[in-house]
Amino acid sequence: MIRDFAKYFSRTPAQANAAPLVASLYLHPDHLKLVVAKTAPLQVIKVETLLLQNGLSFTEQCLSLIAELPAKTELCLILSADRYQIVQVDKPAVPDAEIISALRFGIRELVNTPLDDLLLDYMDLPEQAQQGSAKVQVVATSLSSLKLLCEELAEQKVKLTNIQPEEWLARNLLPATDGAAMLLTHQPSQELNLQIIRDQQIHFSRKLRGFNRIHQYDLAELQQGMLDNLLLEVQRSLDYYEGQLKQSPVREIYIQINNNSLAGIVNYFSANGFSQVKALELKTFMPKLSQAEREDYWLTLAGALELVSTRSSAP
Numbered sequence: 001m002i003r004d005f006a007k008y009f010s011r012t013p014a015q016a017n018a019a020p021l022v023a024s025l026y027l028h029p030d031h032l033k034l035v036v037a038k039t040a041p042l043q044v045i046k047v048e049t050l051l052l053q054n055g056l057s058f059t060e061q062c063l064s065l066i067a068e069l070p071a072k073t074e075l076c077l078i079l080s081a082d083r084y085q086i087v088q089v090d091k092p093a094v095p096d097a098e099i100i101s102a103l104r105f106g107i108r109e110l111v112n113t114p115l116d117d118l119l120l121d122y123m124d125l126p127e128q129a130q131q132g133s134a135k136v137q138v139v140a141t142s143l144s145s146l147k148l149l150c151e152e153l154a155e156q157k158v159k160l161t162n163i164q165p166e167e168w169l170a171r172n173l174l175p176a177t178d179g180a181a182m183l184l185t186h187q188p189s190q191e192l193n194l195q196i197i198r199d200q201q202i203h204f205s206r207k208l209r210g211f212n213r214i215h216q217y218d219l220a221e222l223q224q225g226m227l228d229n230l231l232l233e234v235q236r237s238l239d240y241y242e243g244q245l246k247q248s249p250v251r252e253i254y255i256q257i258n259n260n261s262l263a264g265i266v267n268y269f270s271a272n273g274f275s276q277v278k279a280l281e282l283k284t285f286m287p288k289l290s291q292a293e294r295e296d297y298w299l300t301l302a303g304a305l306e307l308v309s310t311r312s313s314a315p
């Protein structure tokens with residue numbers, strides 16, 4: 001199960017009838033990105049980027065970007081990697097209502113946020129990924145960094161439904177599959193994120209260091225060692241997941257890197273024994289956008305998809 005921060009700020013119960021539109025707002029240090037999509041089936045109808053300006057408050061600029069959204073539009077806030085930390089710990093053996101409190105004290109030495117400013121949530125790791133005792137991934141952020149924005153959003157006509165860290169969202173872009181799939185995603189200037197997903201749950205996750213500039217190189221430069229290193233890291237992760245964790249083989253590997261040579265990267269994988277590798281397909285969700293726009297807004301799209309996924313899985 002994947003939970004979200006939004007319940008901390010929620011003032012009203014969930015709506016029985018879903019709004020026809022969903023939106024997601026990506027909170028990046030330098031800019032904001034907005035995706036608006038219609039549902040059933042989900043397709044993006046608007047994208048917009050706002051460069052953050054000095055002299056205007058962060059909250060004011062966020063509100064200006066969503067000002068034209070119709071009433072009751074469900075909104076997901078996406079936290080960029082600089083806004084949170086994720087740690088993996090044993091799940092406290094306490095009643096569910098007390099887990100958050102227990103985790104606050106259990107992780108206080110593992111994160112940089114002071115205890116009195118600590119806002120956290122957690123994701124249960126699937127049983128197959130636990131290796132003994134039950135474990136959770138805990139995401140921790142600063143309450144003060146979100147409080148004003150969320151209080152202002154609560155006064156707006158939109159409905160703040162979900163708040164998620166960016167690395168828990170990419171799984172929403174995977175097509176339905178019977179088995180496990182590996183997902184390699186990259187945001188400019190960040191480490192490459194490797195995840196193994198099964199039944200929409202993250203079973204395995206790690207950051208691959210040394211690939212934070214992979215989006216800047218052409219194929220010829222990538223073939224001078226970086227792609228071979230990436231192949232090695234992928235194989236190591238497969239060996240660990242299928243060997244040490246004793247899981248069934250990963251059937252497919254999907255890649256999303258904002259690089260004009262993505263097709264060449266996929267071909268390089270295929271030519272070196274990874275025939276199950278393919279680029280993540282985004283056109284279905286963003287048919288009216290250019291390829292460059294799809295690459296720019298794929299993560300923000302994943303936040304909109306989180307709203308649809310959460311709604312469809314609700315009891």
